[in-house]
Amino acid sequence: MRFAVIGAGAVGSYFGARLIDAGHDVSFVARGATLQALRDKGLSIITEGRRDTVTVQATDDAANIGNVDYVISAVKATQVIDALEPAGALIGSDTAVITTQNGVDGPRLTASVVGREHTIPGVVKAYVAAREPGVTEFRGGPGSLEVAEWTNEPSDRVTALRKAFEDAGIGSPVPRDVWELLWAKSMFVVPPGGLGAITGLPLGELLSRQGLRRVLIDATTEIRDVAVARGVDMPYGIVADTVAFDEAQPPSSTTSMQRDIMSGRPSELDPQLGAIVRYGREAGVPTPLHELMYEVLKLRRNDAQ
Ligand SMILES: NC(=O)C1=CN([C@@H]2O[C@H](COP(=O)(O)OP(=O)(O)OC[C@H]3O[C@@H](n4cnc5c(N)ncnc54)[C@H](OP(=O)(O)O)[C@@H]3O)[C@@H](O)[C@H]2O)C=CC1
Ligand SMILES: CC(C)(CO)C(=O)C(=O)O
Known part of the structure; x- marks a missing residue:
């Protein structure tokens, strides 16, 4: 091919x-x-x-x-x-x-x-x-x-x-619904990336501190709620499954967006956090945690418009 x-x-x-x-x-x-x-x-x-x-x-x-x-x-x-x-x-x-x-x-x-x-x-x-x-x-x-x-x-x-x-050794199972998969991946990657970029902490630390753990779970729930409001068929229990998956990762895990922001490189802040805020507004679903993370991180890159 x-x-x-x-x-x-x-x-x-x-x-x-x-x-x-x-x-x-x-x-x-x-x-x-x-x-x-x-x-x-x-x-x-x-x-x-x-x-x-x-x-x-x-x-x-x-x-x-x-x-x-x-x-x-x-x-x-x-x-x-x-x-x-x-x-x-x-x-x-x-x-x-x-x-x-x-x-x-x-x-x-x-x-x-x-x-x-x-x-x-x-x-x-x-x-x-x-x-x-x-x-x-x-x-x-x-x-x-x-x-x-x-x-x-x-x-x-x-x-x-x-x-x-x-x-070629690249796993490619048939997804039940590729949109569910995309939103589920965002639930896994966006909250730890945003919270991790603000705090400078890897996933394991975010999960082990009770206050941050609650914020992480609530932010993960925000994405699920936006997806559901947009008509994506998210499985029952997806928030708990995502947190269980977070817990199965190496504690030192960071996301590429988090590493980019922390190193001062251009990042996917807008397409990752900004998109959740935008889609939430469109669907009438409040996303206060994403809004807060997004606004704070925009200041970090000196782009507060
Ligand atoms: N890294 C990971 O583990 C994962 C990443 N992803 C996602 O995959 C996507 C890619 O991420 P990643 O591979 O990490 O990013 P990288 O920055 O490592 O790779 C992107 C590459 O694209 C090149 N590029 C950008 N614009 C052009 C252009 N116009 N012409 C030619 N080359 C171009 C960049 O070149 P230059 O350096 O010159 O800008 C860079 O080499 C992202 O959306 C990320 O979120 C998903 C899952 C895992
Ligand atoms: C799964 C993960 C966290 C792996 O690097 C990722 O997708 C990213 O960093 O962008």
């Missing part, structure tokens, strides 16, 4: 490398120091201290790649539109673009550029981090990419994609 991966950061590098190992034709759209590193040294994935390096095809111009079967859009949610707009050369009549972004807006942003018929919502479950240009570390988790059509209907292209993923 022909794949293009837009964004050779943590997620794009990890999945791209696995697909190359499985024999697929994978090209990366990258830029700047990352593009240079891919060309000079190839792509390295570090897993439990072992470093595997592959030679990759990389360009900053999608026209050099042309139409592919699947595009994996592995940029941050804030970068989706700018990255997809110049990538039209990748998209043929049958091309599907797979989203990987945390937050609930990746598919909507993607569809606004390529159209809903070309968009396959996806959810990544993995801890991966870009260590330096061209070098990514897999830190654990299932390493999965769950996908479904926008309507959750079965389709040949999704079945073929799941098989390609599974054959």
Whole structure:
């Protein structure tokens, strides 16, 4: 199969490398120091201290790649539109673009550029981090990419994609409902990211301090309530299940948004926390904890408008 991966950061590098190992034709759209590193040294994935390096095809111009079967859009949610707009050369009549972004807006942003018929919502479950240009570390988790059509209907292209993923060692179970999965991932990642960025604490500390634990659970409930008000079929017990899942993570866990904010890098604050506040307002569901975290963290990045 022909794949293009837009964004050779943590997620794009990890999945791209696995697909190359499985024999697929994978090209990366990258830029700047990352593009240079891919060309000079190839792509390295570090897993439990072992470093595997592959030679990759990389360009900053999608026209050099042309139409592919699947595009994996592995940029941050804030970068989706700018990255997809110049990538039209990748998209043929049958091309599907797979989203990987945390937050609930990746598919909507993607569809606004390529159209809903070309968009396959996806959810990544993995801890991966870009260590330096061209070098990514897999830190654990299932390493999965769950996908479904926008309507959750079965389709040949999704079945073929799941098989390609599974054959490449990328878990891709069939979700009951990909929107439930996206909102559930937000319940897992957004409250600890926001609270963790404000306090500087990892997940284990947030859970072990009774006051912060209550705030974390209440913020997780806010997201569930917004999802339900938007008509997403969230399973009974999802808040308790999310907290149990939080508890099963290594206590030192932090989220990528939290690490970005704490290091002063551009972050997904708007698509993660801001989106919950916006969707809550639209649905008439109060989200006071998200509103507070969002406003405080906006001040942190000196962007209080
Ligand atoms: N890291 C993780 O463990 C997980 C991340 N996610 C989600 O996956 C998404 C990607 O995250 P992650 O991989 O960590 O992010 P990274 O910042 O590591 O990777 C994004 C990459 O995209 C590149 N990029 C951005 N815009 C363009 C462009 N226009 N053309 C070419 N390349 C571009 C960036 O390059 P540059 O450096 O030049 O900006 C960077 O290399 C996020 O939404 C995140 O929330 C989901 C689950 C787990
Ligand atoms: C699951 C988790 C927390 C793994 O890094 C994540 O999605 C993120 O950091 O963005």
